[in-house]
Amino acid sequence: MMITNNPPVLNDTAILNIARDVLDIESTALSELKAQLDENFVHAVRTILSCKGRLVVSGMGKSGHIARKIAATFASTGTPSFFVHPGEASHGDLGMITEDDVMLALSNSGKSDELMAILPFLKRYGTRLIAMTGDSTSPMAKLADVHLLVKVNKEACPMNLAPTASTTAALALGDALAVALLKLHGFNEEDFARSHPGGALGKRLLTYVRDVMRTGDEIPSVVLGSSLTTALLEISRKRMGMTAVVDETQKVLGILTDGDVRRLFEKDVDVRTLVIDDAMHRAPHTISPDALAVSAVQLLDTHHINQVLVTDEQGVLLGALNVHDLFAAKVM
Template structure:
C-alpha cells in the first residue's frame, strides 16, 4: 500500500524547521539528563572500575546499535569491553560471561524480551548488572544492581515512536561513563595511541619528529661567516625554503628563509656583498626530535612559520623539517 502525505511538498524553510525541531528536542533531552544525574551514575562507574573482567554491553534493535558503539568506545579508552547480541546470547554466547564481568544492558522500555530472556541467567552467574532504561519501575531496572535513568520527555520523531531523543540520551550517558572511567584510570594520549595505531589518528599520536625530519646531507646548513651567495646556493640545493646557520660545533646560531631573501631583493640589496651573519634571524624556533610531530604542527601554526630546525639537548643541529614533510607524513 502506498502512503501519500502532503508533507512531501514541504518548502526549503519547512525542511530546515524540521531539522531545527529535531535538534532542539534532542538537545533538550541531553539537558534533562544533567538534571536527573545522581549517585547511581557514580555507582555505575565504581562498579565498572572494579570489574576484573570485561564490560559486556548488550541491547536489542536501536538500543543494540548504541550498545555496540559504547562497547567500542569503552574498549578504545582503557575499559576492556565487547558487544553481545542478546539473541545470540540465548543460543550459547552467554558462555562468554563470567562472574568477573559487568553487564551493561540498554533498553528504553526496560522490558526487552530478548534481554529479559538472558538477564536472569546473568544474575545467576553473580555477574553485576547495570541497566540503562527510561523506566525505573521496569523489570530490568528492578533486576539490576545499578539503574541509570535515561527518560526523555518525547522522541524527535513526530509520531513519538522512532527511537531518536532516547537513543541520543543513551549514547551521551554511555560516553559519560567512558570518559569518567578514562579519567579515573589515568588513561593518557600514549595509551590512546596504542589502541589506535592505524589511520590519521594513529599517525598523529604515534609519529615523532624523528620519524619525519630530514637528516644528514638533506639538512640545509651553512657555517657562520659564509657568504649570502653560498647560503642562497644551499637553499636552492636542499629545496626546504631555508638554511640553518651553525658554528664550528654545529650548534644553531640562526636561520635564513626564502621570505627573508625576497625582502632583501625588494630593498635592492646587493646580496654579493653580504655575509649570512648580517641577515640571518638569530635564535630561531627549534624543536627536539623526541616529541610528537603534531607538536611541530602546533608550533608552526602558532608562530606562522613553515620550517623548523631540529636540535639536540646541546642545541646542535640534528635535523630539519618543513610543512610539506608533515603533510606527507599525514599528521596535518
Template sequence: MMITNKPSLLNDDDILNAAHKVLNIEAQALMNLTHTLDTQFVRAVRMLFACKGRVVVSGMGKSGHIARKIAATLASTGTPAFFMHPGEAAHGDLGMITQDDVVLALSYSGKSEELLAILPAVKRHHTQLITMTGHADSPMAKLSDVHLMIKVEKEACPLNLAPTASTTASLALGDALAIALLELRGFNEKDFARSHPGGALGRRLLTYVSDVMRVGEQIPSVTSGTSLTAALLEISNKRMGMTAVVDTSNKVLGVLTDGDVRRLFEKGVDVRTLSIDEVMHINPRTIAADVLAVSAVEMMDSHRINQLLVTNENNTLIGALNIHDLLAAGVM
C-alpha cells in the same frame, strides 16, 4: 507488505515545524534526564571503574544500535568494552563473559525477550549487571545490580511508537557514563590519541619531530667561512628555503633563509663579495628531535617562521624541518 505514500499536504513551513518539534521533544527528554540522575548513576560509574575485565554492552533492535555506540565510546575513552548481540549470546557468545566483566544491558521496555533469555545466566555466573530501562519495575530492572532510568514523557514520533526520544536519552546517558569514567581515570589527550592513531588527533599527539625531520644529505648546511654564493646554491639544491651554518664539529652557528636573501637583493648588496658569516642570523631557533611535532608547529606560528633546525643537547645539527614537512605528515 506494500506501503504506498499518500500525496503530501505539508508545505515547507510544516516540514520545518515538524523537525523543530522533534528536536524540542528530544532536548526536553535530555533535560528531564538530568533531574533523574541519582546515586544509582554513581554506583554504575564506580562499578565500571572497578571492573577488572571488560564492559559487555548488549541490546536488541534500536537499543542494540545504541549499545554498539556506547561500547565504542567506552572503548575509545579508556574503558575496555565490546558489544554482544543478545541473539548470538544465547547460542554460544555468552562464553565470552567472565566474572571479572560487567554487563550493561539496554531495553526501554525492560522486557526484551532476547535479553531476558540470557541475563539470568549472566547473574548465575556472578557477573555484575547494570541495566538501562524506562521502567523501574520491569523484569530487567529487577534482575540488575544497578538500574539506570531512561524514562521519557513521549517519543518524538507522532505515533509515539518509533524509538526516538528514548534512544536519544539512552545514548546520552551512555555518553555520561563514558565521560564520568574518563574523568575518574584521568584519561588525557595522549591516552585518547593512542586509541586513535589513524585520526587527526592521533597524528598530532603521536608524531614526533624525529618522525618528520629531514636528515643526512637532505639537511641544508654550510660551514663557517663559506661564500654567500655557495650558500645560495645549497639553499637552492636542498629546497628547504634555508641553510644552516655550522662549525667543523657540526655545531650550529647560524641560519640563512631565502627571505634574508631577498632582502639583501632588495638593498642592492653584491652577494659575490660576501661570506655566509656576514649575513647569517646567529642563535637561530632550534628544536629537539624527541618533542612532539605539534610543538614545532606552535613554535613556527609563534615566531612566524617556516623552518626549524633540529639539534641535540650539544647544539649539534641532526635534522631540519620545514612547514611543508608538517603539512605532509598531517600534523597541521
C-alpha cells in the same frame, strides 16, 4: 514499506520547523536526564571501574544499535568493552561472558524478551548487571545490581512511537559513563592514539619530530663566515628553502631562508660581497627531536614560518624539517 496515504506537501519553512522541533524535544530530554542523575550513576561508574574482566554491552533493536556505539566508545577510551547481541547470546555467545565481567544492558521498556532470557543466567553465574531502562519498576530494573533511569516524557516521533529522544538520551548517558571512566583511568591523548593508530589522530599523536626530520647530509648548513654565495648554493642543493648557520661544533648560530635572500635582492644588495653573518637571523626557532610532530606544526603556524631547525639541549644541530615533511607525514 509502501506508504499508501497521501503525504502532505510541505514548504521549506515547514521542513525546517520539523527539524527544530525534533532538536528541541531531544535537547529537553537531555536536560531532564541531567536532572535525573543520582548516586546510581556513581555506583555504575565504580562498578565498571572495579571490573576485573570486560564491560559487555547488549541491547535489542534500536537499543542494540545504541549499545554497539556505547561499547565502541568505551573500548576506544580505556575501558575494555564489546557488544553481544542478546539473541545470539542465548545460542552460544553467552560463553563469551565471564563472572569477572560487567553487563550493561539497554532496553527502554526494561522488558526485552531476548535480554530477559539471558540476564537471570548471568546473574546466577556472578556477572554484575547494570540496566539502563526507562522504567524503574521494570523486570530488568529489579534484576540489576545498578539501575540507570533513562526516562523521556516524549519521543521526537509525532506518533510518540519511534525511539528517538529515548535513544538519544541513552547514547548520551553511555557517553557520560565512558568519559567519567576515561578520567578515572587517567586516559590521555597518547593512550587514545594507541587505540587509533590507523587514523589521522593516531599519526598526529604518535609521530615525533625525530620520525620526520631530515638528518645527516640532507640538512642544509654552512659555517659562520661563509660567503652568501656558498649559502645560496646550499639552499639550492638541499631544497628546504633555508640553511642553518653553525660553528665548528655544529652549534646553531643562525638561519638564512629563501625569503631573506629575496628581500636582499629587492634592496639591490650585491650578494657577492656579503658573508652569511650579515644576512642571517641570529635567533632562529628550534625544536627538540623528542617533541611531537604536531608541536612543530603549531610552531610553524604561530610564527608564520615554513622551516624549523632541530637541536639538542646544547643547541647542536641534529636535523631540520619543513611544511612538506609534515604534510608527507600526514600530521598537518
